[in-house]
Amino acid sequence: GENVEQHPSTLSVQEGDSAVIKCTYSDSASNYFPWYKQELGKRPQLIIDIRSNVGEKKDQRIAVTLNKTAKHFSLHITETQPEDSAVYFCAASGSGYALNFGKGTSLLVTP
Amino acid sequence: DVKVTQSSRYLVKRTGEKVFLECVQDMDHENMFWYRQDPGLGLRLIYFSYDVKMKEKGDIPEGYSVSREKKERFSLILESASTNQTSMYLCASRWGGNTGELFFGEGSRLTVL
Numbered sequence: 001g002e003n004v005e006q007h008p009s010t011l012s013v014q015e016g017d018s019a020v021i022k023c024t025y026s027d028s029a030s031n032y033f034p035w036y037k038q039e040l041g042k043r044p045q046l047i048i049d050i051r052s053n054v055g056e057k058k059d060q061r062i063a064v065t066l067n068k069t070a071k072h073f074s075l076h077i078t079e080t081q082p083e084d085s086a087v088y089f090c091a092a093s094g095s096g097y098a099l100n101f102g103k104g105t106s107l108l109v110t111p
Numbered sequence: 112d113v114k115v116t117q118s119s120r121y122l123v124k125r126t127g128e129k130v131f132l133e134c135v136q137d138m139d140h141e142n143m144f145w146y147r148q149d150p151g152l153g154l155r156l157i158y159f160s161y162d163v164k165m166k167e168k169g170d171i172p173e174g175y176s177v178s179r180e181k182k183e184r185f186s187l188i189l190e191s192a193s194t195n196q197t198s199m200y201l202c203a204s205r206w207g208g209n210t211g212e213l214f215f216g217e218g219s220r221l222t223v224l
Contacts, residue, residue, distance in 0.1 A: 034213075051210065098169060099213060101154040103153035104153045
C-alpha cells in the first residue's frame with residue numbers, strides 16, 4: 001500500500017514563529033492529501049486538504065503545498081500560537097479507498 | 112454534526128479472549144475504517160470497508176477481522192487477543208470515493224493482560 005513518511009517527529013517553536021512539516025508519499029497514483037490535527041486526549045480532526053490538481057491551498061494561518069513530481073507535500077503554519085500545540089498527521093489516498101497516515105509530528109509552541 | 116460512536120472507551124481483556132469493538136456512524140457514510148494508534152507509529156490502517164459486506168485489508172490486518180452487515184455499523188474483531196494488541200483503536204467514516212474528510216470516533220483503549 002501507500003507509504004507516507006513524515007518529518008520531523010517533534011518540532012518546538014516560539015510563539016509567532018512559523019512551523020513547517022514535510023511528508024513524502026510513494027504511490028504516484030495518490031490524488032488526495034489531507035492534514036489532521038490531534039490535540040491531547042482528543043480525536044484527530046481535518047484542518048486542511050489538497051487534491052492533486054492543485055499546487056497550493058491556504059486557509060488563514062495554515063497552508064499546504066504539493067509537489068507531485070517529487071511526491072512530497074508540506075504543511076505551513078504561520079504566526080504560531082500556543083493552541084497550535086498538538087500532533088499533526090499527514091495522509092495520502094491512492095487509487096483505492098484507503099487513507100494512509102504518516103507517523104505524526106508533535107508540535108510544541110512555547111509562549 | 113456527524114457522529115461516530117465507539118461502543119467502549121476502555122476495555123481490559125485477557126490473552127486469548129475474543130474481543131469485539133463496535134463502531135456506529137449516523138451520516139449514511141459509505142466508507143468506514145479501523146486504525147490503531149501507538150506512540151511513535153502514528154495511525155495504522157487495519158481494515159476498511161467501502162460498502163455493506165465489503166471489506167479490504169489495510170497495512171496491519173493480521174490478528175484482526177471485521178464485519179459490516181449494516182451500513183452504519185463496522186465491527187473490529189480480535190479472534191484471540193494478544194498483549195501486542197494493547198493499543199488505542201480509532202474508527203472513522205466518510206462519504207464514498209477516495210477523498211473527503213474522515214470523521215473519527217473517540218477511540219477505544221484496549222489493554223490485553
